Amino acid sequence: MTALLTEQGRDVTRRGPAAPRPSRRGRFARRRERPGLWFALPAAALLAIFFAYPLAVSLLQSFFSTSGGTTTFVGFAQYARLFADPLVGQSLLNAGLILVVQVPLMIGLAVGLAYLLNQAWLRFKGGFRLMTFLPAITTLVAYAVVFRVMLATDGGAINQLLGLLGAAPVDWLNNEWWARVALIGAITWRWTGYNMVIILAGLQAIPAELYEAARIDGAGRWQTFRHIVVPQLRPVLIFTTVTSTIGALQLFDENFVLTGGGPNNATLTPVLYLYKVGFQQFDSGYASAIAWMLVALTAVISFVQFRLMREKS
Structure with missing residues (x-):
């Protein structure tokens, strides 16, 4: 039954709550x-x-x-064709080798350099930081060309240095394994400083009270690094590892300039193979399938890395 109310001399029927204005x-x-x-x-x-x-x-x-x-x-x-293409498997194998060897090496060097540059006793920190970060601001093609000249078999600076030390020259860019070593070395030189700056920022964000508490408890340098620095750096390490993994899977400029994917496809990567299929063979449909395979693979690997390295609750 509807209740009638009187408000300011008028009858008002209550029909329910009024809509908020x-x-x-x-x-x-x-x-x-x-x-x-x-x-x-x-x-x-x-x-x-x-x-x-x-x-x-x-x-x-x-x-x-x-x-x-x-x-x-x-x-x-086109996607079924991927499983039957030996060059797809070769490019993924090369990318996996670079990922397994180069990324941990680079992140380890970046952590070590950042930890060293974060020490209070070190002098001329600004100069050391600049020297370490300078490779990161060089253009990819320019530094790859410089490395190609330095690694030349005849007259290259690296082989000349080896000759002064009494060692035989190395055919860096025409031998399958040495070409991979040269490529990994070039990438590590280029990107270590970039990751070092990010990790150094993470180190400087760690509260000084944690170091003081560890020192009072009698923790040594290794214990402090293991139980304080590494857990506090976990988000930064996740970020640098995932971005470095994506960079390794998308590698193109360095191996394109240094070796062109050779010798014998030893440095062929998925993006370089995509380029050859799409812009040299003009097979755009298959190139698109390679690209989407790479997108899916990058997403899966990044997700697995994030799950393995995430902070435990």
Whole structure:
């Protein structure tokens, strides 16, 4: 039964709770957000044109095959072709070798250098930091060309130095294993300083009270590093490891300039193979399938690394 109420001399029927009226502050906040949306629109449009649209087109293109100017829908045939292509397996093997050897080596060097540069007794820290970080600001092609000249079999600076030490010259870029060593060395030289700066920032964010408490408890340098520094650096190490893994899987510039993927495909990586398939063989459908295979592989490896290295609750 409906209850009748009298309010200011009028009968009002209570039909239920009244809908809340928007406050003036809420309307004002929404009004203030509109210019921000307009300012973000150009960036969103550029993102859609140069990222989202090519991404969607490449995915669609991976289901088609072009031959003789005729494009045919082939479904998942391009992805099935990946499992039968020996060069795909070779490129993944090379990328896996670089990932297993180069990434831990580089992260270990970066942690060691960052820990050294974080010591209070070290003088000229600014100069050492600059020297360590300088390789990170050189262009990829330029430093790869320099390494190619230095590693030349005849007249290269590295072989000249080995000759002064009484060692025989090494055919760095024409031997399968030495080419891999040269490539790993070049990448490590280029990116160690970059990761060192990130890790150094993480070290400087560790509270000094933790070091003082460890010193009072009688912890040595190794115990302090193991039980304080490493746990506090876990988020930074996760970030540097995941980004370095992605970089190793997407390696292109260094091996393209140094070896061109040789000798005997010893330094062929998935992105370099994608380039050869797409821009030398003009097989855009298969190149798109390689690209999406690499995207899936990178996502899976990054997720596994994050799960293994995440901080335990």
